[in-house]
Every structure is written in C-alpha cells, then in structure tokens.
Amino acid sequence: MSFARSLRCRQCKREYPLEPLFVCEFCFGSLEVVYDYKAISQNLTRESIAAGPKNIWRYRALLPVEDEPINMDAGFTPLFHAHNLGRALGLERIYIKNDCMNPTWSFKDRVVAVAASKAREFGFQAVACASTGNLANSVSAHAARAGMRAFIFVPHDLEQGKILGSAIYGPTLVAVRGNYDQVNRLCSELAERFPWAFVNINIRPYYAEGSKTLAYEVAEQLGWQAPDAVVVPVASGSLLTKVWKGMHELSQLGIIGKVGSRLFAGQAQGCSPVATAFETGKPVRPVKPDTIAKSLAIGNPADGFFVLNILQECGGRAVAVSDDEIVDGMKLLAETEGVFAETAGGVTVASLKRLAAQGTIKPDELTVAIITASGLKTIEAVQEKVAPPITVDPTVASFEQEVGERAFWTPPLKDTGRTDRG
Amino acid sequence: MAKKRVMFTFPPDLVTEPVIYHLAQQFRVVTNIRRADVAEDRGWVVLEVEGKEEDIDKGLEWVATKGVRVDPVGGDVVEG
C-alpha cells in the first residue's frame, strides 16, 4: 500500500484519481502525485528508513507504488567527499553523488523502477519509451526483469554503444529514420494509439517521483541534513524539480531540519533553453539542440517553467557550458576522482567549476554534484580527447626508448594525501 | 473525428498573425485554446485541435511551415 492520495494539476490544481493520466483535462497542464503526509509522518522515521533495503525502496512510503515493486536494486549509490576535485576547484566540501553505480549505469533506473512497477500495477503488459540512450537502457532492463514486453524508440543515428545497451535485454528496438522533431512527433502519436505504458508520457507523474530518491539519499548520507548547494544537470527539468520536492518533503516530515539549499541547473550551451530563460528573465523558448550532451538535448523542457520558479525561490542559478568545457569536465572528474561520467556528468562538473570560479558557490559550502550516468555510454565524446596508449616492442630497450623518463614519474604524494574532514 | 493536443510557440514576427484562425478556416478543424501566454515579442498557446485526422495533420504541418514550432503537449517526448 502507499500513501499517495491523488494526482493534481500543477497549473490549475484540479485533482484526479490515481490512474494512468498525465495531463489535466481542463487546462492540459501536467499532473503530479500528492500524498497524505500526515499518515506518512506517523509511519516514517530515520530509524525505519535505515532499517529498509539498500535501494530506492527504503523510501517506499514516499513513492506512489501499491504492490510489490519491480526491484533491480536501483539507488543507494555512493556519496563521497571529493577532496581532489575540491582542491582543483577551490572547494573544501564538495561531494560527488555517483549515480553511475546503478543497474544500467544511470539515474534513470530510479524513475523507471517506479514507472515499471506502476505500469504492471495498472495492468499494462508492455512498457515503452522514446530515448537517446539512458532511458532506453533502463526500460529495456526493467522489462526483462519483470517479464514484460518493451518497445523502445531511438533516433536511427544513435551511437552503437547506446543501441547495444538496450538491444542486449531483448526489447523490440525501433530506430526511427528522421530528424529529432519527427521522432518526437511519431512517438507522441504512438503513445495515443497503443496500449503501452510509455514511461515518460502516460505514466509520467509516477515515473518522475522516482527522482526524489536522489534527494532522500543525499540527505541520509550527509547524516540527515540538506546540503547548502546542489548542482543538477537539466534536460526536461524533471530531476531538478524532484530533488527540490524530495528535500522539502523530508523537512516537512521533520526528518531533516529546514532546507536552505540553493539549486544550480547545468545545461549544455548547444541546448540551453532554461539557462537562456534564466539569463534573460523571459519564459522558456524551445530550441533545436546541437550538443555532444545528447542525454540533455531536450529542446522544449516540459518542466522548464517549474525549474525557473525553484531557482528564483532558492537563490540558485542556471549555467550553460560549451562542448569543450563538457569534455574537460569529464576528464577532470576522471583524473581527480576516478569517476568516468558521461557527457551529462561533464555538464555538472563544468557548471560546478564555473560557479566556484565566479564565487557563486563558496569554498566552505556543503555542495553536492550529481553525476547522473556512466562514461562508457558516450565514449565517442572523449575518444579523440585522451592520450593514446604508448605502443612498444616487447623489449626493455623499446620500453625505455618510448616511455623514457615517464617511467620514473612519481605522484605528488602531498597533494593526493587524504584528510577526512566531513 | 480525431483530437490532438499541441503547443504552438510563436516567433516574434508571427505573434500578431492570425495563424490559429487560418488553421481553423483553411483545414476545417475546430481549435480550442486551453492555456496561453502571448506578449508583444513572443507567445505560446496550448490548444486542442479537432477534426478529420488528415485535416489535422495537414493543418499542423502548415502551421509548422509558417515558422511556428509545434510540440506535443507536455514537451518533448524523446528523453535522454
């Protein structure tokens, strides 16, 4: 059983029953799950959460799932104090939330776990999505685990790694010959025609709730407190709005204190409708994406309006970074902390770097950078940007000639020595 | 009869043109506006278009060729 009570229109506030609905019949606004927080507060404590499973379902009281969920152990990913990255950026209390460590190596497993569970509850026999990679991988895997059918739509020119990362789970994988807008239009029409649970369309209100678990985990892993600053990569804006909602829910329930966090939205310059709206003070205008950060290439962000409201309310900002900065961000994170993130992670790190350099995020602020997916998904982005291996003959002479002095290089011990100051 | 829910985003030079009126007239569809925000230099409209499926499709294509961006309600469908 769950404490979800109804769906509510985010625009006109009309309420609807908990069904597979996603837009308000009256104003076509998007719908959101509302809960009976009074009942939750009587059932949920720090201790009851800590006693739960080490995955997103430890926060089940705050998720809209009734039956036994489809569980692939999404969530409960590492949060660690990134001393080396902090030194590079001049930040003393920077933490990395490493969501590469999910079953299909992205945070999408959080949302899909909830969506797939809800789809099965509603009696759907098939799940579907249109995706440029991460979502496709996760929906394919969850369908396999649940024994459901999966229909996955991808642009025909998608990278091999991402196609393979879905195909291996055996879905019906459809590559659409057409440009981005055509793929988009086709899938919105199919969603109306076929009895499938399109996770990011007809069950989107439930799906989106899964992202709240990122906020719950960060708060729990920080010893039950909200950070001072959070850097979040933004595509549709769903993740950022749910991180915000999650922190405020915990506070409202008395599980953490007051939330004073500032949220920062990171986008790629080649697709920055939210950052542009933030800079100009005007509403979000759709754009045609052109960036290596394909997972963030949503030109018409459904939650852009809500992201802007949150940034304004909390005193945050939106940042747009170039493709070169994204690659540099990926390399910096890998070289300083040993975390290989995809382009969206590059956006997070590059945005963090900018905010630190501007003095917007202060050195002593407790800051969390959300790394949402693994670098093995977007090898193409960095393939030409890393040093090639040094090729040698199998002789010591050849090794010494080619590698030379580099063999005698020793790491600067002083700089990598760890001091664990929380 | 079919229905389609869409969002139109107008560039500055088209804000003052009666695009929705012409859509209804030329393609024999009924338009029903649900939400909108239109200023001098920009605007978006969320509406329902009702009519014969092929008329709706042709009509929306015509709107797009005028330079208005046409999106499914709720934003892009393809996710990362």
Ligand SMILES: Cc1ncc(COP(=O)(O)O)c(C=O)c1O
């Ligand atoms: C790796 C990665 N990070 C971040 C996002 C942003 O998510 P949202 O659409 O909720 O803003 C996405 C998905 O779109 C993604 O694939």
Ligand SMILES: [Zn+2]
């Ligand atoms: Zn409404």
